[in-house]
Amino acid sequence: MTAAIETHNLTKEYPHGFLHLKRKTSLENLTMQVEDGEVFGFLGPNGAGKSTTIKLLMGIIFPTAGSAQILGKPVSDVSMHRDIGYLPEQPYFYDYLTAAEVLDYFARFHGFSAAERRERVQKMLHKVGLETAGKIQLRKFSKGMLQRVGLAQAIVHDPKLVILDEPMSGLDPVGRREVRDIILELKNAGKTILFSTHILSDAETLCDRVGVIAGGQLRGVGAPGSIVGVKSLGMEIIFELTGGGAQIEKVRAKATKSGANYRMSINEADLYAALEELRGAGAKVISLTQIKPTLEDFFMELVGKDRAQAAAVEVSGQ
Amino acid sequence: MNRILIVARNTFREAVRDRVLYNLVFFALLMIASAVIVGQISMDIEAIVMVSLGLSAISLIGLLIAVFTGVGLVSKEIDKRTLHAVLAKPLRRWEFLVGKFTGLVLTLTVNTAAMAAGLFLAMWFVKHSLVRGDTVVLVAVYFMLLKLTLVVALAMMFSCFTSPLLAILFTGGLYVAGLFVAQLRSLQLTSMSAHTQKFFSILSYLLPNFENYDVMGAAAHGRGISGSLVLLNTLYTALYCAIVLSVATVIFSRKDLK
Amino acid sequence: MTPGKSTAWLLLLILPAGFVGVWRLQRKVNVERDAMYQEQDEVLVRSPKLMKLVTLEYATLAADIYWTRAVQYYGNKHLGEETNLESLWPLLDAATTLDENLLPAYRFGATFLSQPEPRGAGRPDLAVQLLERGLNANPSYWRLNQDLGNVYYLELKDYAKAGRTYLEGSKKPGAAPWMKVMAARFMEKGDSRETATMLWTELLDSSTDESIKETARINLELLRADEDVDQINVLAQRFIAKMGRPPTSISEMAQAGLIGGEPVDPTGHPYVIGLDGKARVSSKSPLFKEKSVYRRPL
Numbered sequence: 001m002t003a004a005i006e007t008h009n010l011t012k013e014y015p016h017g018f019l020h021l022k023r024k025t026s027l028e029n030l031t032m033q034v035e036d037g038e039v040f041g042f043l044g045p046n047g048a049g050k051s052t053t054i055k056l057l058m059g060i061i062f063p064t065a066g067s068a069q070i071l072g073k074p075v076s077d078v079s080m081h082r083d084i085g086y087l088p089e090q091p092y093f094y095d096y097l098t099a100a101e102v103l104d105y106f107a108r109f110h111g112f113s114a115a116e117r118r119e120r121v122q123k124m125l126h127k128v129g130l131e132t133a134g135k136i137q138l139r140k141f142s143k144g145m146l147q148r149v150g151l152a153q154a155i156v157h158d159p160k161l162v163i164l165d166e167p168m169s170g171l172d173p174v175g176r177r178e179v180r181d182i183i184l185e186l187k188n189a190g191k192t193i194l195f196s197t198h199i200l201s202d203a204e205t206l207c208d209r210v211g212v213i214a215g216g217q218l219r220g221v222g223a224p225g226s227i228v229g230v231k232s233l234g235m236e237i238i239f240e241l242t243g244g245g246a247q248i249e250k251v252r253a254k255a256t257k258s259g260a261n262y263r264m265s266i267n268e269a270d271l272y273a274a275l276e277e278l279r280g281a282g283a284k285v286i287s288l289t290q291i292k293p294t295l296e297d298f299f300m301e302l303v304g305k306d307r308a309q310a311a312a313v314e315v316s317g318q
Numbered sequence: 319m320n321r322i323l324i325v326a327r328n329t330f331r332e333a334v335r336d337r338v339l340y341n342l343v344f345f346a347l348l349m350i351a352s353a354v355i356v357g358q359i360s361m362d363i364e365a366i367v368m369v370s371l372g373l374s375a376i377s378l379i380g381l382l383i384a385v386f387t388g389v390g391l392v393s394k395e396i397d398k399r400t401l402h403a404v405l406a407k408p409l410r411r412w413e414f415l416v417g418k419f420t421g422l423v424l425t426l427t428v429n430t431a432a433m434a435a436g437l438f439l440a441m442w443f444v445k446h447s448l449v450r451g452d453t454v455v456l457v458a459v460y461f462m463l464l465k466l467t468l469v470v471a472l473a474m475m476f477s478c479f480t481s482p483l484l485a486i487l488f489t490g491g492l493y494v495a496g497l498f499v500a501q502l503r504s505l506q507l508t509s510m511s512a513h514t515q516k517f518f519s520i521l522s523y524l525l526p527n528f529e530n531y532d533v534m535g536a537a538a539h540g541r542g543i544s545g546s547l548v549l550l551n552t553l554y555t556a557l558y559c560a561i562v563l564s565v566a567t568v569i570f571s572r573k574d575l576k
Numbered sequence: 577m578t579p580g581k582s583t584a585w586l587l588l589l590i591l592p593a594g595f596v597g598v599w600r601l602q603r604k605v606n607v608e609r610d611a612m613y614q615e616q617d618e619v620l621v622r623s624p625k626l627m628k629l630v631t632l633e634y635a636t637l638a639a640d641i642y643w644t645r646a647v648q649y650y651g652n653k654h655l656g657e658e659t660n661l662e663s664l665w666p667l668l669d670a671a672t673t674l675d676e677n678l679l680p681a682y683r684f685g686a687t688f689l690s691q692p693e694p695r696g697a698g699r700p701d702l703a704v705q706l707l708e709r710g711l712n713a714n715p716s717y718w719r720l721n722q723d724l725g726n727v728y729y730l731e732l733k734d735y736a737k738a739g740r741t742y743l744e745g746s747k748k749p750g751a752a753p754w755m756k757v758m759a760a761r762f763m764e765k766g767d768s769r770e771t772a773t774m775l776w777t778e779l780l781d782s783s784t785d786e787s788i789k790e791t792a793r794i795n796l797e798l799l800r801a802d803e804d805v806d807q808i809n810v811l812a813q814r815f816i817a818k819m820g821r822p823p824t825s826i827s828e829m830a831q832a833g834l835i836g837g838e839p840v841d842p843t844g845h846p847y848v849i850g851l852d853g854k855a856r857v858s859s860k861s862p863l864f865k866e867k868s869v870y871r872r873p874l
Contacts, residue, residue, distance in 0.1 A: 058406050061574040078408050086406035093400050094328070096335035108324045109407040153403060500606075523599045530605050536612065547608040554601040561594040568587050 002072045003033035004161050004192040005040075005057065009066035012052055026052045028216045029066065034194050039187050041207035041224075042196035049216045050196035051089055054165050058086055071161060082110060085159040089166050091150035095139040099130055099149050102138060103156055110157040124152040129178060143170040151179065155186070162186060164195035168202055180206060233291040235271055237264045240284040251281040261286060321409050325417025326424065333387060333425040342379050343429055347436040349375035368444055369455055372437040373534050377462050380430055384466040385489050387425070388473025391418045393482035396575055405575075412567040419474060419563060426466050434459040457548060458537035464555040465531040469493055471559040472526070475566035478573065496528035526558055639675030642667050646681065650688060650787070661697035665689060668706060676713035679720075680785065682706060686723035687788050690731045694865060695791060700731035718755065719782075721745025726775055729762055739763035754778065773799050797842035798866055801857050804839060808847055808855035811835055822853025 009029045016024040027049040034040040042050045055061045057068055059075055073080040093102050103121045112120065125131045128148040138146065147170045154162055167183075168176045183206055186193055197203055203210050204224045212219040238261050241248060255262040262283075266274045278285065350372045392415075395401040404414060434456070441452065472492055476485035502522035530551055536543055646667035668685040671678055688696040690703035707724040714720060721741045728738035739762035746755035754774075761771045773796060780792035808826075811834045815823045818832060826849060829835045838846045845861035857863050 055402075055575075058402070060402055060405060062572065078410055081406055081408040084406070086403065088399055088402035088406075090399065091403060093403070094332045096332050097328075101331070105324070105328045106403065106407065109321060109409060150403070523602050524595055527602055527605075530602075530609070533612075544608055544612065547605065547612070550601055550605045550608060554598065554605060557594060557597050557601060561591065561598070564587055564590065564594075568584050572584075 002069070004036045004038075005034035005068070005070050005194060007032055007053075007057075007066065007068040010053070010056060010063055010068050011065040012049075012056060012061065013064045025216050027056070030213075030218055031066075032211055032218060032221055034192060035209075036192055037187075037190055038208040039183065039193045039195075039206055041203035041210045042194065042213060043198065043200065043203050043210055044196075044213035045198060048213045050198075050213055051165055052216075053213070054163055054194075054196060057163065082157075083160045085154035085157065085162045087150045087154040087162075087164040087167055090169065091146055093138050093146065093149060096137055098135050098137055099125065099141070099152075100134040102149060103153055106153040107156050112157075120156050120158075124156045127155075127182065128152045144172065144175050147171055148175070151182065155182075159191070161192045161194070164193070166197060167195050168197060168199055176202070234265055234267050236289050236291050237266070237274065237278070238262070238286045238288075239264070239278055240286060241281065242284075247277075248281045248283075251277060251283065265291065321413045322417040322420060325404075325409070325414055326420035329391065329418050329421025330424045333422060334428070336387075342383055343432055346375045346379040346433045349379075350433070350436050350440050368440060369437075369537055370534060372440060373455070373458055373462070373537060376430065376433045376437065376459065377465075379433065380426065380462060380466045381469065381493070383429060384422075384426060384469040385473050385486055385493075387422060388470040389477045389482050389485040389489065391422060392474050392477040392570075393485060397482070399576065401575060411571045415474065415567055415570055416563065419471065419559075422470050422474075423467050426470065427463060430459060430463050430466070454533075454537045454543060457543045458533050460548070461531040461533055461551060464551055465528055468526060468528075468555050468558055468562075471562040471566070475562050475569070478566050478569045492526065493528060496526045497532075498529075499525050499527045500529050527554075530554060639671045639678050639681075642671035642674065643678055643681045646671060647684065647787075650684075661688075661693075664697050665699065665702050665706075672706065672709060676709070679710070679714065679717060682710035682714075682720055683723055683783075683788065684785060686720075686727060687791055690727045691791065692731070695794070700727050703727045704732075716748055718745040718748035718751040721748070721751075722755065722778075725758070725762070726779070729775065730772065733767065735762045735766045752778075752782075769799055769803060794863075794866060797863060801841045801863055804841065804847065805855045805857070808835070808839065812849070812853060812855060816853075823849050824853075825849050826855075 007030050009031055010027060011025070011029055012027040013023045013025050016022040030049075030053060042053065044050050052061070056063050057070060057075055059078065068075045070080055071083055097105070100121055103124055104117055107117045107120060122131070122134075125134050128151055130145065130148055130152070133141070133145065138149070141149070147167070151164070151167060154164065164183075167179050171179060180202065183193055183195070195206075207224060209222060210224050211221045238258070239255075240261055241252065241255075251264075252262070255264040257263075264274065275285070350368075352371075395404075401414075405411065437455065437459075438452075441455070469489060473485060473489040476488045480488065499522050502518050502525075533543055646664060650661070650664060664685075668681050668689070671681045672685075685706045686703050689706065690696060690698075690700040692698045704724065704727055707720055707727065710717075710720045711724065721744055725738045725742040725745070728734045728741065739759045742755050742759035742762060745751055746759060758771070758774065758778075761768070761774075765771055776792045776795045776799070780789055780796065783789050783792065808829075811829060812823055815829055815832055815834055818834075823829045823832075826835065826838060826847060829849075830837070840846050841857050841861055841863055843861050843863055845858040845863075847855050848858050850856050
């Protein structure tokens with residue numbers, strides 16, 4: 001079974017510098033697959049190559065080397081676009097058209113009857129929370145509203161595969177929640193979803209698998225948990241401490257204050273001894289959790305390593 | 319074909335709602351109105367004055383619309399990334415370009431027709447009757463439309479590979495050059511060799527000749543224009559536009575967008 | 577791998593074909609347009625006042641354009657061997673209406689409107705009209721008096737008027753001293769080859785316009801030829817007296833000892849004796865077609 005999206009050594013270089021003599025590599029030998037029906041997150045700092053990859057997939061820019069296929073067809077085959085939906089980064093649409101008109105315009109390319117189009121447009125507006133704004137011209141829309149229109153046009157034709165470039169950008173927490181819900185809904189309907197983001201928590205909660213890109217190179221692919229390894233780094237106890245006394249002071253010395261409570265990190269081996277100590281000090285245990293390295297740690301380490309590369313000159317115009 | 323029309327329809331809609339267009343058309347109608355007043359000062363060359371001024375107004379405004387929207391169509395879309403979402407549809411790049419072009423030509427036709435209607439109204443107001451000879455003005459307006467179509471094609475082509483400002487300058491420059499192309503042919507400086515002369519002569523045929531469309535003299539004096547000229551100009555425009563759009567398509571199809 | 581590499585090559589082939597089509601169509605359009613504008617070149621020029629109105633602050637620029645067109649027009653017509661110079665006047669009229677101070681236009685018009693065909697339009701009356709407008713707008717420019725005087729003298733044969741305007745000009749600042757001299761000559765001597773020669777020589781020396789200089793040169797040659805022809809005719813009279821009949825050729829006259837060698841005109845062509853027994857310029861000479869100042873075929 002072919003993967004929904006496949007790339008082989010996908011590379012993109014840009015001419016750079018005075019007289020375009022130098023070349024900047026924006027993406028280097030990217031080889032990866034997105035399986036049918038999974039939610040795949042593309043993670044990376046700004047300028048890492050996420051947008052570049054997505055633009056290469058959508059045929060907005062052309063690869064210097066390598067190839068890519070979507071739904072088994074090469075990316076140069078535009079007929080394949082019939083089955084995919086795309087939300088561009090920072091979408092901006094036609095100033096003088098209304099939301100409903102824009103959605104209608106995009107829907108027309110898929111050969112629906114007029115009645116079906118109308119129905120779908122209404123449904124989409126409702127789904128992204130814009131049902132009251134359907135007749136307002138887009139030049140009056142806020143960034144968040146435009147983002148929603150963008151999402152709506154990406155799924156109005158019920159595509160098998162949806163590609164979203166920074167779908168959460170420009171949205172307030174409520175909006176982000178809504179988008180998350182929509183993505184989950186799509187996943188439950190059996191769609192394949194690829195989205196790029198630099199917000200780690202979104203990736204952790206939504207994705208089946210995550211691909212980490214930095215400096216134009218793929219650093220790791222796998223389930224969010226598996227990338228960082230399941231090795232536990234110890235336990236963390238959060239507790240309340242009231243009163244005083246010598247024993248309490250000893251405990252206080254080992255812990256760090258966190259708001260009204262205290263935190264203490266200990267090795268797994270020392271867990272019960274520590275708990276005894278706390279009991280003796282009359283502490284009230286609030287929580288006990290395993291410390292696992294997060295995607296964030298992995299990320300920061302990665303980014304730290306290629307600070308030079310990651311912060312390099314933007315040529316993709318972001 | 320259908321896809322081209324979808325893009326065309328959308329382009330037309332967006333262009334027609336752009337308020338700048340209305341301002342320009344209004345301005346043109348204003349100029350035609352003032353032509354009526356001017357005509358009354360000059361007595362027996364009333365009609366001539368009005369037709370000349372009116373046609374000049376339509377030409378000038380039409381040109382502004384053609385150049386600025388022609389450039390805007392592609393440049394603005396690339397700049398503001400409205401293009402990205404559209405190209406994600408099952409639509410080939412050349413279909414997009416041709417659709418844009420068709421939409422704009424449609425817009426121009428509507429605007430020009432509106433202005434021409436205003437002109438005819440003014441003519442009727444001044445002459446109190448319209449004779450068959452006045453259809454010449456209609457032909458003159460049609461030629462103007464052909465001219466604008468070619469300008470739009472050029473504007474779109476330039477905006478495929480240069481910045482909006484440069485595209486405007488190049489298109490404007492080529493238009494002005496195109497008005498004097500015929501002079502290039504008869505340019506006979508004593509210092510020139512036969513080769514240079516031949517070169518200029520060839521150049522004068524290859525560059526777009528915008529003087530072909532100028533029949534203001536005939537229109538102002540109510541003299542007829544031959545049917546063959548109408549046909550020839552139409553064919554010339556169609557062929558030249560095809561060439562320009564083909565070039566634009568090739569450039570656009572391989573261009574990395576922002 | 578960029579798409580459409582094959583389309584790029586296809587374009588490279590189609591493009592030349594397209595331009596050939598454009599070429600062919602353009603030629604046909606030219607034919608149609610020439611037919612359309614045959615009667616009235618530069619039709620819109622018919623109402624210069626309208627032009628002034630339309631061009632507003634760009635009037636002087638428009639004047640320059642018309643002036644340039646006039647020069648080109650004349651140049652074109654000249655090289656194209658056409659003698660119909662109908663539109664020269666409208667163009668000059670427009671140029672000088674738009675910009676009354678366009679001096680070169682007046683000077684150009686003076687010469688080429690008044691000169692007989694094929695050199696010029698043969699309309700000295702229009703030249704006078706033009707120059708009078710010029711003098712009105714530029715009262716201190718004495719050269720326009722010179723030009724007006726020349727028209728009166730050479731074409732209209734009105735020596736009194738010629739003298740008067742030269743005199744007027746001679747009083748203007750910066751006028752050349754010979755203006756007064758010439759004024760006197762006009763009024764005293766009337767029709768005189770010598771005066772005409774002086775007039776053309778002056779124009780040849782002072783003008784910066786190549787076309788005017790060329791005309792001056794040719795007119796001077798015509799005057800010389802005139803002179804020569806007259807002298808040969810005097811000798812022909814002697815031949816008649818001697819032989820009792822008119823001569824049939826220059827060589828005959830030479831044989832009779834009346835003429836030494838083969839006299840040639842200023843372009844190097846030998847003079848011939850016509851059927852009427854009078855001398856004239858050879859039909860092979862470029863001067864043949866030109867009409868002399870004295871309107872006599874040479």
